[in-house]
Amino acid sequence: MPLPSNTHRIAVLPGDGIGTEVTAATLAVLEPLAKRHGLGLAYDQLRAGAFCYRDTGTAMSEETFDRAAKADAILLGAMGWPEIRTDDGTEIAPQLDLRFRLNLYAGVRPFRALPGVPVALADPRARDIDFVLVRESTEGLFYSRDRGVVTHDMAEETLRITRAVTEKLARFSFNLARRRAARRGKPGTVTLVDKANVFRAFAFMRGIFSEIAADFPDVVHGAHYVDAMALDMVRKPWTLDVLPTENMFGDILSDLAAGLIGGMGFAPSADVGDTHAVFQPAHGTAPDIAGQGLANPTATILSAAMMLDWLAGKGAGQAYADAAAELDAAVDAAFADGLRTADIGGTDGTLAAARAVAAKIGSAP
Numbered sequence: 001m002p003l004p005s006n007t008h009r010i011a012v013l014p015g016d017g018i019g020t021e022v023t024a025a026t027l028a029v030l031e032p033l034a035k036r037h038g039l040g041l042a043y044d045q046l047r048a049g050a051f052c053y054r055d056t057g058t059a060m061s062e063e064t065f066d067r068a069a070k071a072d073a074i075l076l077g078a079m080g081w082p083e084i085r086t087d088d089g090t091e092i093a094p095q096l097d098l099r100f101r102l103n104l105y106a107g108v109r110p111f112r113a114l115p116g117v118p119v120a121l122a123d124p125r126a127r128d129i130d131f132v133l134v135r136e137s138t139e140g141l142f143y144s145r146d147r148g149v150v151t152h153d154m155a156e157e158t159l160r161i162t163r164a165v166t167e168k169l170a171r172f173s174f175n176l177a178r179r180r181a182a183r184r185g186k187p188g189t190v191t192l193v194d195k196a197n198v199f200r201a202f203a204f205m206r207g208i209f210s211e212i213a214a215d216f217p218d219v220v221h222g223a224h225y226v227d228a229m230a231l232d233m234v235r236k237p238w239t240l241d242v243l244p245t246e247n248m249f250g251d252i253l254s255d256l257a258a259g260l261i262g263g264m265g266f267a268p269s270a271d272v273g274d275t276h277a278v279f280q281p282a283h284g285t286a287p288d289i290a291g292q293g294l295a296n297p298t299a300t301i302l303s304a305a306m307m308l309d310w311l312a313g314k315g316a317g318q319a320y321a322d323a324a325a326e327l328d329a330a331v332d333a334a335f336a337d338g339l340r341t342a343d344i345g346g347t348d349g350t351l352a353a354a355r356a357v358a359a360k361i362g363s364a365p
């Protein structure tokens, strides 16, 4: 059936474990939000992941991939399960295939201290943590996935950095810093995180960032070694802004950064390419708490806000940007008002958290 022209198709892939729980909670929050802002969201629920692999022999069918690729945006829960693996023992991770096949080079992971949510650092300035990792998601060391060579005597993996992808990553990062600067009322800073002192590939990456930086004179530009960044991220994370980095470094620093602001349950993400984008929490399927209704849906709800904002940037209209801002504000208000999920020592489960956020929609001052 044809949809009205102002309708946006969202492919929803809940996946496995808590992925299904946090996705259901997020859709429940989107319902009153869509009604209030007149958003036309049509969901296409699709099955993929480890249990899909177990039951059907494929983690994501071609038909599912095609439908996801044709949607205006993709909302994903989490995929993978420890006991379900491919014949060579690697994890089932069709979400990685989406990143590669749809060229989603920019893995955007914002980290912000939410009101009332405990941060890992005692310094009061840690309440001001507000930075974004931009994890390159199609090459780097992950390029080697499925390509590594293992013999009896050695194992070898390859790290790849290309000019084309690095230029896009750089432009994306500088544009993001510009938008954040406008919102925060202070100049934006892009700091490339690399290991240029040891590997030529990263010196190459630095050179490309410097070239692109010339087009963004209003944005401060620098570079930092990944080991030093790990230290700074713990010592003075409130000074950080936009941090583009190689795939594997981004993978590791994401978990460190999430640890600063309350854990994986508070870390949303968007995997963005030139035409497609996937929005999902940065966490996995959490088998230890799956099926108990305990998962914190905040990361997924904030990912949905990023999705609405991205759709607005793609021409969906101001109502989408307004809805994104209201959803962010509703999450803040719910926690400021006493919402305490289990991962931060509270008693509120997945649905209680969704209800608390939904209750704040429409009540903004």
Ligand code: ATP
Pocket (backbone or CB within 6 Å): 018, 022, 080, 264, 265, 282, 283, 284, 285, 286, 287, 288, 289, 294, 295, 296, 297, 299, 343
């Ligand atoms: P992946 O390989 O996909 O990165 P992982 O094995 O690193 O997954 P995660 O599922 O990301 O593990 O989470 C690690 C732990 O953090 C979980 O076992 C769980 O205890 C906790 N956790 C993750 N997400 C949430 C959440 N939304 N709410 C509460 N706890 C969570």
Ligand code: MG
Pocket (backbone or CB within 6 Å): 255, 284
């Ligand atoms: Mg992990």
